[in-house]
Amino acid sequence: MLEELSIKNFAIIDELTISFNMGLTVLTGETGAGKSIIIDAIGLLIGGRGSVEFVRHGKKRAEIEGLFHVTPHHPVRKKLEETGIEVEDEMVVLRRDITNHGKSICRINGKLVTLAILRETGRSLVDIHGQHEHQDLMQTEKHLSMLDRFAGPSLKDTLQDYRKRYETFTKRKNELEKYKENDKEAASRLDFIQFQLREIEQARLTPGEDEELEKESFLLANSEKLFTELTRAYDSLYGERKALDWAGQAMAHGEEAAGIDEELSKITESLQGAYYTLEEVTFALREKVDSLTFDPERLNEVETRLDEIKKLKRKYGQSVTEILEFAAQLEEEMESLTNKDEKIEQLERELESLALDLQTEADTLTDLRKQAADKLTDSVEKELKELHMKKAVMKADVHQISRGISVQIGQKTITFNENGQDKIEFLLSPNAGEPLKPLAKIASGGEISRIMLAMKTILSGFQDVTSLIFDEVDTGVSGRVAQSIGEKIYKVSEGSQVLCITHLPQVAAMADQHLYIEKKEKSDRVITNVVPLEHERKTEEIARMISGVEVTELTKQNARELLQMAEKIKSNS
Incomplete structure (x- = not known):
């Protein structure tokens, strides 16, 4: 989980340190107070694109640092150890500085790293979900990994076996293509190799x-x-x-x-x-x-x-030793070129056998994905009913990819890539009587929010990230749907950490930790401040969210009822 976040000289944030807890943390406040800026800072911390625009005016650099607690078996530990970074006391500290000249400086546990390493590490720790244009659901190419994650260990093991065979297959295929190069080029290469060998052999070299x-x-x-x-x-x-x-x-x-x-x-x-x-x-x-x-x-x-x-x-x-080793390599290549036709036939036979094995593994992957697809869509539809999309029908369409390595097997042409032969696309019929269509093309913002929450509720137990962040994913919903979304977000947060920016009082009422983001003036400059809310102040903020303008005793009473109902739901969860 993300335990502490420190931000300095970032946009309108002068200097800010926020401590986070497990469970559901909501961030609320007036529009423009800096709620999304905090999420932007976290996004930058985990490898997002930097810009000099992030550096507070008049300052030399923006500084962002996050302290994460990771479990002993979290996969990020192995990734860091492979890069020579030690993880002590189950703590990982990410740091990102952006200078006013656009230079980006990245560190993990005090060690300088590349942006790519920071990004790989950060995205193993935090999963940020913004409004629908940023969600994986709207990117068809991400659907496969989501289904595979849901399918669990059996598919994961099969995919690993498949990838080993695929790597061998592509290596042999590249080797075959090399042998099938233009005959003239091969003959020219053979002449050159023979010239080089003669020159070395005439020297009669001895090692040392x-x-x-x-x-x-x-x-x-x-x-x-x-x-x-x-x-x-x-x-x-x-x-x-x-x-x-x-x-x-x-x-x-x-x-x-x-x-x-x-x-x-x-x-x-x-x-x-x-x-x-x-x-x-x-x-x-x-x-x-x-x-x-x-x-x-x-x-x-x-x-x-x-x-x-x-x-x-x-x-x-x-050295003479290296020259003699080079000569040995030339002899091997010359033998290969001399026996080119035989080698091509041998590789073609080997490729045919590998392709059959590859197809068998790919077919197994396809079967497992189809089984997982049925289970996933059934689970999603059940969750959607609880989110007041009772007539919605969803399908994970499994069909063959069109791009990759194409192989002729018998009368059929099969196309493979490193993930198999499948392309996954989520289809949706949000209302009764409507045909299934690609999710990315037909779902509204409110529907996407609910589908995404349904998916997250189901998949939260299948991912390794330590923190989930929802940035205004409840846009476009209200009433009973808003209440259901609040309950779903809370369900996702059980046993994990969820940070959520929200404008919905129903979601805010479900929070284990409520942070109020406010904008103040200090020394004639605007700064963002974070205030943890407890008891009465939490009631007042939810009342403000309900009324929108003036907080009255009636809206306070509504807020108290909302909080009481939330406590009841949480206690029964």
Whole structure:
């Protein structure tokens, strides 16, 4: 749930912090007080489109921050962990800043993220429903996901299996199309591959050869200096009155001393060890000096070979090993091109088998969706009857998609996409005797509000978002319908969190938390303020909503009766 929202320098909001509770929270107030601006701020927080127009005039940036509580198994935790963001104490903090130059800065739990990550995270936490032009119900492409969500785990598992097969199928299909490219292009590619392979093979490279040659080149180029330094080291050790001579004398004197004092025997042994080690080093230096030769011809050979390898590196890899790996890839591609016809036949057979498996899975998805469609529409019609649309008939039409990957299976052409072969469209007959027509084309604003609430009542148990927000979804209704909508919104909020901007007193009366949005002047500037309402002030606000202008004792009495009736409904829920 959204526990706290902080807004600063956003539109007409100077600085505002709002705490929210579980259950139903309603936001009411005069038109223009800033109710929808608060929802706009939440929309921006969860990845909505930003604009410099949101930044309060005269300020450098607008700042919005939201604190969310998430359950241990909420899917958003896994998404955040995959991006390296830790979730501690079941808390997620989203932050969005918009500068007056239009720059957007996004953070999750203090870590900078892209807008795409913020949007993906935010929409897993909050579901905002505005007036009908923004609702999923009016977008046919969203109907499939709504039905699938209602269908539950069995369809979800089948869809996952299908998508794995679909991914394999598309991969093989792309591979086949690649093989079926223009023969001339394939022949040209084959000639080029053969040229590259000849060039690499003629070089007769061996793994690690470049590293060995570079080492040898360095030694040959510095052989004179190496000879000089080794000779000097040897001369410093060997000869009369040199280091080895002095070490021998030190050893002899030590042995004489040890003959007098036995405690010096260990020191004498150390002197002996040092002498013999120094003697071995001296002989090793001599052997190395004697073996050194300056060979300009060999240096020339090594440098010529390195130049040859360097040219190949510019074309095929950063090292001899990479060049040889590239050659192996060329050989595989050449074999594929050489045996192109055989490979095409093999892939076509494989594709045919995959297509049959894909169709089987897609048919299973279609059957599950049709079963879910019947159950969903029955449930929606039942909810609509309670919302005073007693004659309404709804259908989730399941038919085959026209766009996607088309495959010929026997005499039939089947079209698939990543979701199967189905397109879902909700159809509605709002009144008796009227034919079923696409929901998006015939439903009025009041009907859409009721259908959406019916869907939300049914689907609220099938989604993972922590907060649902209704922004004036009760537009266009009144009377008994308004009362029913209030009860439905409350039902959706049971065990979850719903925020609702409303102008209906029947909806406001059902609230667990009532926030009044008011507009004030401070330092000659308009600001928005939020006041939690309790008891009498809540009664007065609902009375204002009933009367519209003047609050009288009669409208207050009506408000009290409305609140009492709401409490009774909630206690029986």
